[in-house]
Amino acid sequence: MSQLIQHLINGIASGTIYALIALGYTMVYGVLKLINFAHGDVMMVGVYMGYATAFALGREARGSVGGVLLIFLVAMGGCALLGFLIERFAYRPLREKPRLTALITAIGISFTLSYGFQLDIGFLPGSAPRAFPQIIKPSQWFTLGDPEFPDVVLWNWQVISLMVAVALMMGLQYLVFRTRFGRAMRAVSFDHRVAALMGIPTDRVISVTFMIGSALAAGAGLLYAIKDTSVSPLMGLYVGLKAFVAAVIGGIGNVPGAMVGGLLLGLVEEFVVGYAASTWRDAVAFGFLILVLLVRPGGLFGRVAAEKV
Amino acid sequence: MESAAVPAPSRVPASLRGILPVLIALPVLLLAEWALSDSPFAVYLLSVMGVNVILAVSLNIVNGMTGQFSIGHAGFMAVGAYLAGVTSLALKDVAISFLPVAVSDQVFLIVALLVAGLSAALAGFLVGLPSLRLRGDYLAIVTLGFGEIIRVAVTNTEAFGRALGLSGIPQTSSVAMVWFWVFLVVLVSRRIAGSSHGRSLWAIREDEVAAEAMGVNTTGYKVRAFVVSSFFAGVAGGLFAHFVPIINPGSFTFVKSMEVVVMVVLGGLGSTTGAIVSAMVLTLLPEGLRSAFSALAPEGNLAQQVDQIRMPVYGMLLVVLMLARPQGLFGTRELWEVVPRWLTRRRKGM
Numbered sequence: 001m002s003q004l005i006q007h008l009i010n011g012i013a014s015g016t017i018y019a020l021i022a023l024g025y026t027m028v029y030g031v032l033k034l035i036n037f038a039h040g041d042v043m044m045v046g047v048y049m050g051y052a053t054a055f056a057l058g059r060e061a062r063g064s065v066g067g068v069l070l071i072f073l074v075a076m077g078g079c080a081l082l083g084f085l086i087e088r089f090a091y092r093p094l095r096e097k098p099r100l101t102a103l104i105t106a107i108g109i110s111f112t113l114s115y116g117f118q119l120d121i122g123f124l125p126g127s128a129p130r131a132f133p134q135i136i137k138p139s140q141w142f143t144l145g146d147p148e149f150p151d152v153v154l155w156n157w158q159v160i161s162l163m164v165a166v167a168l169m170m171g172l173q174y175l176v177f178r179t180r181f182g183r184a185m186r187a188v189s190f191d192h193r194v195a196a197l198m199g200i201p202t203d204r205v206i207s208v209t210f211m212i213g214s215a216l217a218a219g220a221g222l223l224y225a226i227k228d229t230s231v232s233p234l235m236g237l238y239v240g241l242k243a244f245v246a247a248v249i250g251g252i253g254n255v256p257g258a259m260v261g262g263l264l265l266g267l268v269e270e271f272v273v274g275y276a277a278s279t280w281r282d283a284v285a286f287g288f289l290i291l292v293l294l295v296r297p298g299g300l301f302g303r304v305a306a307e308k309v
Numbered sequence: 310m311e312s313a314a315v316p317a318p319s320r321v322p323a324s325l326r327g328i329l330p331v332l333i334a335l336p337v338l339l340l341a342e343w344a345l346s347d348s349p350f351a352v353y354l355l356s357v358m359g360v361n362v363i364l365a366v367s368l369n370i371v372n373g374m375t376g377q378f379s380i381g382h383a384g385f386m387a388v389g390a391y392l393a394g395v396t397s398l399a400l401k402d403v404a405i406s407f408l409p410v411a412v413s414d415q416v417f418l419i420v421a422l423l424v425a426g427l428s429a430a431l432a433g434f435l436v437g438l439p440s441l442r443l444r445g446d447y448l449a450i451v452t453l454g455f456g457e458i459i460r461v462a463v464t465n466t467e468a469f470g471r472a473l474g475l476s477g478i479p480q481t482s483s484v485a486m487v488w489f490w491v492f493l494v495v496l497v498s499r500r501i502a503g504s505s506h507g508r509s510l511w512a513i514r515e516d517e518v519a520a521e522a523m524g525v526n527t528t529g530y531k532v533r534a535f536v537v538s539s540f541f542a543g544v545a546g547g548l549f550a551h552f553v554p555i556i557n558p559g560s561f562t563f564v565k566s567m568e569v570v571v572m573v574v575l576g577g578l579g580s581t582t583g584a585i586v587s588a589m590v591l592t593l594l595p596e597g598l599r600s601a602f603s604a605l606a607p608e609g610n611l612a613q614q615v616d617q618i619r620m621p622v623y624g625m626l627l628v629v630l631m632l633a634r635p636q637g638l639f640g641t642r643e644l645w646e647v648v649p650r651w652l653t654r655r656r657k658g659m
Contacts, residue, residue: 035446093632100378101635103446104574107567108627115620127617237563241453248450283461286454293451294439 002144002151007274008267013158015266016165017227020220021243022250022258023172024213030253031189031209033099037106038086039217040240041113042079044233046218047132047225048117048125050075054133068135075222076215083214087207095192110237117233129232132225136160161223168216169259175212176255185209189253238282245289251302260300264288334492342485352484356552358592359487360545365572365588366494366581367541372570373579373641374502375534376514377441378449381456382542382569387463387561388432389425389543390550394475395468396421397551401479414481422490422547429543430536432459437535441528444517456566464558474557475550482551490548494541498581501537510534514579564620571623575630577637582644587637595619 053074118127145151176182187195250261405413440451512520576583
């Protein structure tokens, strides 16, 4: 029983992080209909920015609230800028081209970032994984059983990630459905040419969407690094892929769907690792995705649009 | 994107089309085998190049001609490599008594390659049947997922050596054998492109809904294209297993699939010769860079870094290519359709 509870806690904790990364995928897909394969690598860059900031701040500043906020701000701001540059120079020129070209460009950006960061030249970090500094001091918020060797542990960072994720999701939902900018986003998503005719600055809306998505990726990446305690240039490839899987499971383009998909994926993975075979973990995400897509081709919350001729 | 130029019917008489290319290819290949017998590096390079050409040309049947974006080709290559490896290991000590050893080895190699191709084709059928109902982005992510699932399955199978991989597979592959399969895949791909079957594939590529409305059984054609493509990916894997010292799951990741996609896209989606040319260039480029760097600085670590630099360069190449020439180097045209036009234009200019 206590094992089950522990698996539930771990599954929800990793699920919220998938969900947060998936939110960025879903936003970009919703507006541009583009699978932003580089999203996971933007996340990785954000984590390295946070890593550099944490070292620049020094040991004593890392535990403080101000220090943590500064680390998050630098990483999220830096990634917003990176997202802007990627959108401006790689995706915008291709907006009127077939969607496949943009997809291939996204894969190209992803390779450039993840393998570029593996090089050993200049300021680049090299391919070896590194220990991420403890910017939030881990403490046990809740334990069950023997206090020395508890059966169930709820860590503070697990609660913090869940709260941050839920807050960001609610914020996004508010932004999309209750603000002028959100209305512009929905209009661009529906038909960006007509939206432009109606006087909506489509380029600016898409840029800002990209920047928000990239900033979310950086935030989620930092939470992931706190959980995983190690960072490497290739972390973005697989974490990003899984977050994308989460977004598709929930129905891509749907904000609560990304949240549910992320949580489901985290739970499924955790239970497979806990009760079946840990070496199959990477296959489980894709197997689950394929199952969901075969039953509901648009994802759990998605609608399948009829194709017009 | 420019509209697809459906290939014109061949002018070679039908009676010669089947047998003539084989009669020309075989002596050329055997001559190449004999000429290269004393330079192992050239043999290795040509083998790698051949395997990449087979992969690119076979993927072009699905991605280029049918317009279905599959990014899990390395998975089928893995199926072929491992099954061919296991077959060869099982047949290692067997020889056909009335044949010379070298010939008997080649017979067993062909058996192993057929096992590889057929098992990969079966895998392609199993993957293709359900997932080809999905379109565009979804199909891409599902094929990627299947590629990863195959890789994880291989990593967890005792018979396939788990993460360590298979070693001790007899190294019976040769330049002639690899390039004979290159020849076969090119022949098959070109014959498909010009056939009525191929025309249905082009129709699906241009507009799936319209093709369906015109009575093309889209699912059937897509699955068949997928099966042919995976067959040759499996053969490529089998050949690969017979000239590298060890095969392990690390050779068949998402990154390998993407390398093949880059080759197809660089050559131009739908152009068989484009796929061949870009596969050769992209195989030679890192090797050439490596030799150039080691000639410049024999002691420096630049030469070692070429392999690392290769991947970011692949990435940048994709981006630049998509921005500058989204249809690829050749578009849907073949080399012999591009070169004469280019030559005449130059002549007129002067």
